[in-house]
Amino acid sequence: MRKPDPLGKNNSNSNNNVPSKLRKGLWSPEEDDKLMNYMLNNGQGCWSDVARNAGLQRCGKSCRLRWINYLRPDLKRGAFSPQEEELIIHLHSLLGNRWSQIAARLPGRTDNEIKNFWNSTIKKRLKNLSSTSSPNASDNSSSEHRDVMGGFMSMQEQGLMAMYNMNSSSTSLSPSSSSSPSLQSMALNHLINPLSNNMVLEHGIDMPSTIGFFNSTSTQCMNTNGAPASVGLFGENGTFGAEGELFVPPLESANFEYVKNENTYDDRNTNTNNCLFSNADSIISNNSNNNVNKVDQLNSGVGNNWVGGEDLRIGEWDFEDLMRDVSSFPFLDFQVE
């Protein structure tokens, strides 16, 4: 961690337009208080205005980061649960280093947090595993393999680990070393037909019949065989999904307003809001309203909407369902460059 820079000496800011008096380094408790109070009273606006109006000698970007990664009231603190770890691995295998999109599916977690966790912990485990695995890891005689998290690896992951092992001699095991999709993502992509927006899974990957996905041009939630899935149909008014059924939104879906127990959730402006809803009462499409988040909505969480008053919490998710569905869900918004 960096020391606070009370005199603002260390000021080679990347933004050349920022005056040199701006502070850098660790945030002091006083600065945190200022920013927190300002955000709670005024809500999010232009971040450079936030910095100025809150009386902070910080650039807007710094304020934004501090708020998103540390001060936001809906942040979940503490160690990652095994379920979260497993979900991160699954999502990373699908999305690569798209931390913000991974974070969008982990309520209360930030992209920075997940990125740090991956780089410091999971990557190391994968590396250790790849270095200790036999070179013939792709020769899977058994149907199930224990993965690094102690759970059973999916078919995709077994193949991915095989790719890891096959490539470990020629690459530096760097799924996070570039902005391109990770090795896992690339491996996974081999399992997905890239020619169709419907992305039919190949090679006998099992697709749960009760879960569908959205193609990029229609609102129809499809099954792998092209038939409508049993959940996830958008209606003309944007509502969909029977109560109690699992809905998995597409990554780059339209903005939604999540309504639960009369608490309206303003899900705009930030793409850290998309969540997997296991028991949403209703979800209303919300494409037109670009209002700025307001204080009362901030109090119920800008970014992810999982705060003290909300009765839907991470620990209450059906992670078993979540993992099963996510692991086989062909998210549509990523491409292999």
Place this chain on the structure above:
DNA sequence: AAGTGGAGCAACCGCCAGAGC
């Protein structure tokens, strides 16, 4: 007790995209 190295993590850096002029 002192030194050392790794782990964890907050924050910065640099790039990019979109909006506005």
Place this chain on the structure above:
DNA sequence: GGCTCTGGCGGTTGCTCCACT
């Protein structure tokens, strides 16, 4: 179309803590 500003994102840095020797 070009420029500037702003927000967002992924990669990286560097500081602190802590276990180990």
